[in-house]
Amino acid sequence: MAALKGDKTLAELAEQFEIHANQITQWKSQLQERASEVFATAAERSASTGPDVKELHAKIGQLAMENDFLAIALGRIGDASAKR
Numbered sequence: 001m002a003a004l005k006g007d008k009t010l011a012e013l014a015e016q017f018e019i020h021a022n023q024i025t026q027w028k029s030q031l032q033e034r035a036s037e038v039f040a041t042a043a044e045r046s047a048s049t050g051p052d053v054k055e056l057h058a059k060i061g062q063l064a065m066e067n068d069f070l071a072i073a074l075g076r077i078g079d080a081s082a083k084r
Contacts, residue, residue, distance in 0.1 A: 003028040 002013055003024050014021040 004031065 002008065002016075003010070008016070010021040010024055013024050017024075
C-alpha cells in the first residue's frame with residue numbers, strides 16, 4: 001500500500017521493509033491488476049475462479065469410459081483368443 005501512495009521512493013520502501021525493490025514493483029503491479037477481485041461479489045468470484053462443474057463431470061465420465069475400455073482391452077491380451 002505504501003508503494004501505491006507514492007510518498008516514498010522504491011529504494012526507501014525497500015530499505016524500510018528490508019526487501020528488494022523488484023519485489024515491491026511486482027506486488028504493486030499484482031495489486032493494480034487484481035484489485036477489482038477484492039470488491040467482486042461472491043457469485044462473481046466463484047464464476048471467474050474455476051472451471052465449469054459440468055465440464056469437469058463430462059471429463060470425468062470420458063476418462064472413466066476410456067479406463068474401462070483399456071482395462072477390457074488389456075485383459076484380452078493374456079487370453080488365448082488374442083494370440084490368434
